[in-house]
Amino acid sequence: MDRILLGHGSGGTMMHKLIREHFAPRFEMKSLNDSAVLEGVSKGKIALTTDSYVVSPIFFPGGNIGELAVYGTVNDLSMVGAKPLYITVGFILEEGFPLDDLKKVLSSMADAAEKADVKIVAGDTKVVNKGKGDGIFINTSGIGIIKDRIDISPSRVKIGDKVILSGPIGNHGISIMSERNGLTFEPPVLSDTAPLNSLVRDMLKITKKVHAMRDPTRGGLATTLKEFATDSGYCIIIEEKLIPVPSGVKGACELLGLDPLYVANEGILVAIVSPDVTEKLVKAMKKHPLGKDTRVIGEVRKAPEGMVLLKTSIGGTRIVEMLSGDQLPRIC
Amino acid sequence: MKDKRIQKKIKGLTDSIGKPVKLMEVCGTHTVAIFKHGIRDVIPKEISLLSGPGCPVCVTAIKDVDVAIAISKMNGNILSTFGDMMRVPGSKQSFFHAQAEGANIMIVYSPMDALKFAQENRDRKVIFFATGFETTSPSIAGTLYEAQKAGAQNFYIYSTHKLVPPALKALLDSGEVRIDGLILPGHVCTITGCRPYDFLASDYKVPSVITGFGAEDILQGIMMLLEQIASNRPSVEIQYKRAVREEGNPKAVSLINEYFEPCDANWRGLGSIPQSGLKLKDKYSRWDATKQFDIDIPDAQEPKACQCGFVLRGIKIPTDCPLFGKTCTPERPIGACMVSSEGSCAAYFKYGRRDK
Numbered sequence: 001m002d003r004i005l006l007g008h009g010s011g012g013t014m015m016h017k018l019i020r021e022h023f024a025p026r027f028e029m030k031s032l033n034d035s036a037v038l039e040g041v042s043k044g045k046i047a048l049t050t051d052s053y054v055v056s057p058i059f060f061p062g063g064n065i066g067e068l069a070v071y072g073t074v075n076d077l078s079m080v081g082a083k084p085l086y087i088t089v090g091f092i093l094e095e096g097f098p099l100d101d102l103k104k105v106l107s108s109m110a111d112a113a114e115k116a117d118v119k120i121v122a123g124d125t126k127v128v129n130k131g132k133g134d135g136i137f138i139n140t141s142g143i144g145i146i147k148d149r150i151d152i153s154p155s156r157v158k159i160g161d162k163v164i165l166s167g168p169i170g171n172h173g174i175s176i177m178s179e180r181n182g183l184t185f186e187p188p189v190l191s192d193t194a195p196l197n198s199l200v201r202d203m204l205k206i207t208k209k210v211h212a213m214r215d216p217t218r219g220g221l222a223t224t225l226k227e228f229a230t231d232s233g234y235c236i237i238i239e240e241k242l243i244p245v246p247s248g249v250k251g252a253c254e255l256l257g258l259d260p261l262y263v264a265n266e267g268i269l270v271a272i273v274s275p276d277v278t279e280k281l282v283k284a285m286k287k288h289p290l291g292k293d294t295r296v297i298g299e300v301r302k303a304p305e306g307m308v309l310l311k312t313s314i315g316g317t318r319i320v321e322m323l324s325g326d327q328l329p330r331i332c
Numbered sequence: 333m334k335d336k337r338i339q340k341k342i343k344g345l346t347d348s349i350g351k352p353v354k355l356m357e358v359c360g361t362h363t364v365a366i367f368k369h370g371i372r373d374v375i376p377k378e379i380s381l382l383s384g385p386g387c388p389v390c391v392t393a394i395k396d397v398d399v400a401i402a403i404s405k406m407n408g409n410i411l412s413t414f415g416d417m418m419r420v421p422g423s424k425q426s427f428f429h430a431q432a433e434g435a436n437i438m439i440v441y442s443p444m445d446a447l448k449f450a451q452e453n454r455d456r457k458v459i460f461f462a463t464g465f466e467t468t469s470p471s472i473a474g475t476l477y478e479a480q481k482a483g484a485q486n487f488y489i490y491s492t493h494k495l496v497p498p499a500l501k502a503l504l505d506s507g508e509v510r511i512d513g514l515i516l517p518g519h520v521c522t523i524t525g526c527r528p529y530d531f532l533a534s535d536y537k538v539p540s541v542i543t544g545f546g547a548e549d550i551l552q553g554i555m556m557l558l559e560q561i562a563s564n565r566p567s568v569e570i571q572y573k574r575a576v577r578e579e580g581n582p583k584a585v586s587l588i589n590e591y592f593e594p595c596d597a598n599w600r601g602l603g604s605i606p607q608s609g610l611k612l613k614d615k616y617s618r619w620d621a622t623k624q625f626d627i628d629i630p631d632a633q634e635p636k637a638c639q640c641g642f643v644l645r646g647i648k649i650p651t652d653c654p655l656f657g658k659t660c661t662p663e664r665p666i667g668a669c670m671v672s673s674e675g676s677c678a679a680y681f682k683y684g685r686r687d688k
């Protein structure tokens with residue numbers, strides 16, 4: 001089996017061959033200059049983001065590290081209302097990484113870029129000694145443009161705003177955890193990794209009164225809502241029975257002692273929107289394939305300031321806090 | 333809705349009892365579930381729910397953590413453990429801190445994973461740090477059975493297993509707090525059944541109900557306790573009938589008894605409790621990490637000012653402690669009850685800090 005060797009990161013012929021044969025054709029890089037020269041980014045405001053992907057295992061039910069790296073950056077741009085345009089990719093490969101796996105990851109990135117309608121325009125590859133990496137790490141950066149009247153930030157959140165969630169929670173985190181630990185569920189729990197830019201585009205066509213928006217990745221829905229509450233200085237109250245938790249996610253969480261509110265997602269968004277546009281917006285989002293389960297899960301209140309409260313299914317209330325670190329499965 | 337009917341019944345029973353009722357949930361999973369479901373919001377104020385000693389991770393003695401870290405730092409050794417042990421502080425550091433300094437520690441989801449790793453890496457010695465109540469000990473015993481069958485030469489168990497009934501007995505013997513009823517741990521009783529708890533009703537006259545973990549389970553468990561209190565007929569009942577049988581799981585119990593025997597054990601925050609731990613029987617000492625690795629470490633002092641001992645005995649609630657939420661947080665836990673996600677202080681911190 002062909003594997004990545006240290007020489008593939010040397011800057012010499014091996015590296016050039018790797019780039020010419022595997023990277024450039026998949027990513028439609030026309031020239032291999034030191035920088036990509038971009039067009040169409042001069043109008044409006046520019047959004048810029050970067051993220052690194054170290055997920056293990058790199059292939060998991062419903063996705064892989066390559067498409068995750070593309071969609072993750074596309075989604076980060078989309079959450080501020082930007083139209084994602086260009087992406088750069090940096091690879092850190094570990095000596096010995098199978099070339100076939102690299103090809104799979106690259107093809108998946110190319111497909112993902114096409115699906116999300118963005119161009120991968122620049123890249124870098126380094127190879128580290130065996131034992132100094134975990135197969136493959138990917139960094140992606142991206143830029144997009146924001147139209148003039150769009151301003152999405154938690155500081156715009158107002159009392160009475162509604163909290164909208166675009167789909168069921170917990171699928172990505174549980175798919176990774178089940179793959180890591182050889183757990184199987186019936187039906188299998190698949191990662192929800194997906195590009196959210198077209199859903200956001202449809203939302204912003206309906207209204208500009210989207211006050212805050214994020215994709216609840218690491219730390220899950222709970223962490224994102226707590227960030228909104230802290231940043232806005234208001235209270236967010238949500239209802240447990242309105243939050244969709246797929247049965248596989250529920251089962252896995254019960255088994256492992258996890259709370260689905262804190263499990264990672266990669267293909268849903270949570271938005272805080274003006275109450276007068278909520279109904280129209282939810283209706284429009286439901287028409288999009290990634291938003292068909294969209295629903296209102298709660299609202300913004302004045303007090304207690306900076307807190308997230310959850311109304312439980314039996315009518316009690318509890319506080320939703322951030323976790324100090326990872327959720328660790330409990331033992332009994 | 334069924335839970336509304338139960339809530340109504342609870343209200344009626346509380347009125348007829350006519351005085352405050354103190355119930356203790358023994359198990360950490362119950363403490364968390366009570367917060368998660370918002371149970372306190374839907375029961376009368378006359379009923380207070382106290383958290384008992386029931387998180388096996390929390391009560392792991394400081395010295396056991398220290399010894400395990402020392403073992404993990406010995407050449408060629410790998411210590412494997414359940415995830416929620418990682419943050420438990422030893423006298424100087426936790427497994428997480430030791431790992432960051434280069435100690436060989438890995439998280440597994442099952443002791444069988446540790447055994448599998450040992451079989452795939454025969455040049456390493458794999459030590460499984462076994463902690464838990466009766467719920468987890470059968471899986472350790474089952475793993476030992478497999479290790480024995482496979483002739484694994486490089487696999488060891490460090491047992492810090494604890495038993496629930498002796499801890500309850502010690503708690504009631506101390507007489508420090510009046511407990512009107514006990515919400516008994518559903519998971520543990522799937523293994524042991526209810527016989528080991530009979531003494532609660534017969535000797536101590538404390539109403540007891542083995543309860544599940546759903547919102548309705550817990551409300552129903554509370555209702556059954558109130559019925560016992562109102563009629564003054566203490567017994568050990570099972571609410572969690574879909575999982576718990578009176579006789580428990582005899583196969584699992586006999587597996588435990590094959591490999592383990594009771595021993596005196598040190599509980600963090602509570603001290604030594606007679607016959608409240610499980611150690612490997614002498615004939616299996618070949619697998620016993622405490623016998624196979626020569627570690628000499630002094631006894632550790634528990635942090636001063638920490639009120640965990642009182643919290644674990646139901647005398648104080650977490651917010652009574654001066655360290656709570658200030659110097660002692662889930663990120664930097666000082667006391668036993670803050671360390672695991674199912675410790676009572678961690679549950680209060682996460683769900684109920686600013687509770688009414």
